Amino acid sequence: MRDRRGPRGPGSGIAQIMSGFGVVLLLGTLLLTLPLASESGDWVHPRDALFTAVSAVCVTGLVVHETQAHWSPFGEVVVLALIQVGGLGYMLGTTIVLWAFGRQLGLRDRNMLRLYYGAPSMKETFSFARGVGLFTLAFESVGAVVLTIAFILDGRDAGQAAWWGVFHAVSAFNNAGFSVTGADMVPYSGNPAVLFTLATLLIAGGIGFLPLAALKNRRSLSRLPLDSKLIFTTSAILLVAGTVFIGLFEWRNGETLGDLPVAERPAVAFFQSANARTAGFSAIDVGKLNDESKVSTMGLMFVGGAAGSTAGGLKVGAFSMLFAVMLASLRGRDEVSIFRRQVPTAVIQQAITLALSYVAVVFLLSLALTLTVDQPFIDVMFEAMSALGTVGFSAAGTSSFPAAGHYVLIAGMLIGRFGPLMLVLYMSQPRRKLVFHHPSDSVRLG
Secondary structure, three states: OOOOOOOOOOOOOHHHHHHHHHHHHHHHHHHHHOHHHEOOOOOOOHHHHHHHHHHHHOOOOOOOOOHHHHEOHHHHHHHHHHHHHHHHHHHHOHHHHHHHOOOOOOHHHHHHHHHHHOOOOHHHHHHHHHHHHHHHHHHHHHHHHHHHHHHHHOOOOHHHHHHHHHHHHHHHHOOOOOOOOOOOOHHHOOOHHHHHHHHHHHHHHHHOHHHHHHHHHHOOHHHOOHHHHHHHHHHHHHHHHHHHHHHHHHOOOOOOHHHOOHHHHHHHHHHHHHHHOOOOOOOOOHHHOOHHHHHHHHHHHHHOOOOOOOOOOOOHHHHHHHHHHHHHHHOOOOOOEEOOEEOOHHHHHHHHHHHHHHHHHHHHHHHHHHHHOOOOHHHHHHHHHHHHOOOOOOOOOHHHOOHHHHHHHHHHHHHHHHHHHHHHHHHOOOOOOOOOOOOOOOOOOO
16 A cells, blocks of 8 residues: 655654754743742743753753852752753664654664764664663763762862762763852862863763774774774864963963963863863853964864764864865865775765854854844854854853843754754755766866
8 A cells, every 4th residue: 555644854753853852941941930940039031041941951051140059959950950861862862852752763763863873783773872871871970979079078068069079970971061169160270180070071971972882892993983083083183282272372361371370270271172172161261261262262162072972063073074175185186085994975075064054054143143242253253153062161251141142042052952963864864866967067266
């Protein structure tokens, strides 16, 4: 009997994915509007609740109110739950959302999941989901214990230290950047136990389950698949480059690194570099950065972390493809090869499409914010890039933005979180092959 339903749209499970996250956002927003969620006991404005819920689910970290000062313990628990659902849900993708709705993955959906997240095979999709869950729980648990001890040694009572340990471990691993210290990580700029634990968690979350599992199983970078090699290599290069840039540009800035003891500056520069691509924790005042540091930080935010991880951004894989294409063109080669592996043309086209789309959205968000916010342009663009990259750094002060600016940032966070996934799913759909080809011609460049 003929199927009258017709062909399904690109990544047919995407509607369920967006519906699932929409339900989470709606529930989180409603809970955050309650007087129980506010430290003052008053009803919270729906716009502020929506902004916070979106920032938490999109694991961004931009806030309109200081988390510790504005939200009650109940509100903080809601924020933490949204962060966990947003980070873990994004890594698990269609699997966890469709499980929540009691549906089964269709063959096409599982194919799309494998294409985007790199699961080894369709049969291993659910094993992959369990692995991600255990991977997340392990890192967050160990991080929470270490941070709790560090906070106790810093003079916090056991109850507060335990809550801070759990909250910051979950926030760091999911690359959210939410903090409940009241002053971000500035009070801990001289505490390596706190800084390096948070950095380890956010780097692990920004790399993701599959590359780390592959490294554990193969025990050698040379034996890793190309995708994992690129993730580790590019991430390491960007981490070192960011540390050097921030260290050089801010070393004598008396309002940032220059205000710290010389022995602490390299560690803080490393911490800022680790956060710039993925999370929004800061051990210095981001608003006081020199313009050179803001520009380099925007570059790191643009790249982001690995595909299928908790991080946002263009993704290191796509960024690596752009450099590979450039090098191949400069060398006059028709094929693009990395680590002695030829990259398929379709992957190159997708990387270029993602990059150009990202640049266009950054431009549009910056333009929209410029029309709504009276701030220096570099700070406005910094804020737009932070929202789109789901990083959470703010140089202009998000809380000072008018309502229109907050809505622009909400749109930026949602696009930055779900846009790349939807675009990749759309580009990966099977397409009908052309039965004819147009005549070839050329275009002048340069």
